[in-house]
Amino acid sequence: MPPARRFALFPTILAALILAGGILMLANVILSTPRLDRVEEKDRALALIVNRTMDLEYAIAQTPAWEHMFYETTTGWADELAQAVAWYEELADVSNEPLTLVYLSVLEGEAGRIDRVRNEIKGWDQLPAPFPVYARLLQAAYLGEMSDEVSIGKAEATALRDELADEVPAGWFADRLAISLATQAGDQAWLSEAQDNLTARGQALLWRARALLAFDLGVIAAGIVLTAILYARRRDTDVLAVGGAAVPPPWSGSVGAVVLIRGGALWIALMIAVLSLGVESVRVVAVPLTYLPLLLLSRRHLLEPVGMGLSEGLGLVPRQSGWGRCWRLVGIVASAGLLGEWAITLAAESSGFSSHWAEGFDESMIWGDPTKLASSLVETIVFAPVFEEIVFRGLFFATLRRRFGFVPSALISAAVFAIAHGYGMLGFVSVLWSGVLWAWVYERSGSVLPGMLAHMVNNAAVCLSVILFLR
Template identity: 35%
Template sequence: MESEQSVDLTSDTRPDLREEFRFSPLLTVLCLLVCGAGMGLLFWAVTLSDDVRLASPESRDLERIASRMLGFESRLPELSLLEQVMYRLGGQDGETQEQIQRWYEERVNEQSRPLDGLYLGMIYGEAGLTNQLSRIVENWESERNPYALFREFLEVGYGQSETSSPDYPFLQAGLAEEVPTNWFYFHLARRIAVQAGDRNLQENLQLQEYQLTDPPLWKWRALLVGEVVVIGIGVVLLLRLGIARLRGRASPIQTGFIKRGIPWTFREGIAVLARGGALTILLMGLVAVIPDGIGIIEDFGIALLYLPPVVLTAILLCRTRKQSLLQVVGCSNVWQRLKDCLPLVVMLVTIGLVGDWLIVLGGDAFQSSVHWTEWFVPQLIWGTRMELIKTTVDFVLLAPFFEELIFRGILYTTLRTKFSFPLSMVASGLIFALAHGYGLIAFLTVFWSGLLWAWAYERTGSVIPGMVAHAVNNGVVVYSLVSFFR
């Protein structure tokens, strides 16, 4: 890693700060309280309130997720041993159906659409949970269409009643009309065809299901090959770095570099971050209550979220001291730094992927998983082509740029002017993960990434390695969602 930027610690480690800005301590405390309240509300909404979490997602989102995931898992026996192992390393150790069952049990209530109840009944039937299936069927005894028709679908499909020849065409026609062409349709239609002894329709349905699941399967294989190649290169680079360190040929990790050239003190940084965070929360709140405010947030959320702290830091703490924020966080000579940091980025992506796998597998061991509402992005699935492009740009370019600038470039830098490297790394990683508002497992994966990108910043003096690794990480997520669910 001789190409990484080294830091001259023999030079003066602190610039001339001239006179320190006198920010009002009372206002800083009030702003911190606003930031804490905003993060607390976000944490509560995501992890403690099922009503808030489940009120916004639409049934079609879960339908698409369940259908594609179950369809993909039905093809597992055809995969090679390596592919099956990699699939299980992703945390799906044959538990997809159990997860989807829990998700549908959360959704099925008096306000849910009839199809949700049909899908849950099918999941019970596929899992052999006859008591639960019987309860759903019994609850529909006095209901009219479509419940009466759905009740007949379940009773015939899962052997609770037999169908006569005159009824069979009616059932298949009703199923094709009421249920979208997805995994649920193919499996229920095939079960009814089995009951009627219609082998031709069984084979035709199997062929149609293969045509539906083939594209996601091949796209997953392409993603798998890419991840294996990157991990292989990353392992080689890590081994080379380890051997070089053992032989004393690699430069040791520099510490204390963050104080070099930073034009603000700890108190100034905290004061500006508090004001920027409070301004962000107030702006989001004001926009949310105006007409079409939610649409404005969806279209310009990146600017509302990230610009206030960045602009305040650039103007109050950098420009007044004739410095550039981008230069302070190591974004000068971008192309040269990109070339120099490429090996480090590959190692970051490798360690990040392996760490994510271990966290997900650990969560499975304790019966904890990532909820679908935490990773599903409706704009990527249902949006127009322009919405898809905009959302992709937001996730892959703008979010990594601004988040690294704020959480590593400003927050970590501020912490590092006062605290040690490990403490600053952990504190900034925790705040970074909390700000995303995820549940436990997703929180841990974000926290892990925050630790890695803070280490890269400490090592190189530049946020560029973290930005690139962050962009790759988000790009993989976007590719996966678009490939499998759009």
């Protein structure tokens, strides 16, 4: 190892202050900003999520008992109705949208909370339109006499059906109201139409869920097979070798720390500048632009002194037979990631924890135009994995390994990585698990490529599920 380079103290102290200030500012934004405020069109967003979720739950309820049990066991699929009620109660406290109050009342009516429906709609008939219409619909659907006898006349049923079609957008909420109204009116044709609508939408979502679940199970099965193959070849010292990156790295921990501090300060400054522009078109280049100074500093001060470039120093160019080993490791790490996320989800469900619907909600990906969608996909699937793996595993984790063992280094780097995502507790644990896996595969393979590709696969799977279920 070459002698440690001496850096001027003042610029490093200034960079440390900028970095610390940026971290505190980020923490303040994450902690002080209500989760609902992170979504611009929150009423539209939650309506979409709950409509699709309840459609899928309706379809799952129609599946054979073994399949229904399988979903509950492997995905933590629980009482989605209660969760939807809680989310809408939160939204109703800050929303001025009449439909949000209607949707909350429908959910409470479906949950059997009739007194809450009665209290919610009290006085609506005295408010401006469309509240009187909503009051009539909810009154007839949930507060009328529920018996085997017809309690809504034919003329009233026709009027209610027209009002429902005019005032409540098509979807799960409208169909649940229609089912209740048609049942009380004895209108079998209307009832069948609403049930058919629910079935058609739910079945389409169910087949998408089955396809994604089959993909996940295939990845897990492939990972198990690949793990068995590697175990059988465990005596081969190069069985995991992909690149030539050394861990611990050839640079000193002190020099690595200074480079990370200075590069981190530049990242903060550039990120603030990009965000202040408020230009959507800049988003796609924000990730490479903000990480570029740190990469240049790393090449200049960490790798060039030992005669390396970024490609050699981070194992970006596989050695002979490296690509085959790389893809095997990608399969193993992706499989372990899925198993870990399933375990985290099931443990959280059993403990009463769940992710908030607004976490990671990407409006550009869900209802943006093709250009915005493409920008979001490139940022999420390509740029984020490439630059995050180089920085968090190739530089940060590696620098920590100069002083600490694998476990503390992996946990510290993965924790910072998870905190930077700004998720809640469940999201934090999930990202932490992924970060530890990617640190492990970097150290064992001598290359950031397996972690980078596994990161891409993970993000692509998340994007695909969002597009299939919400777009």
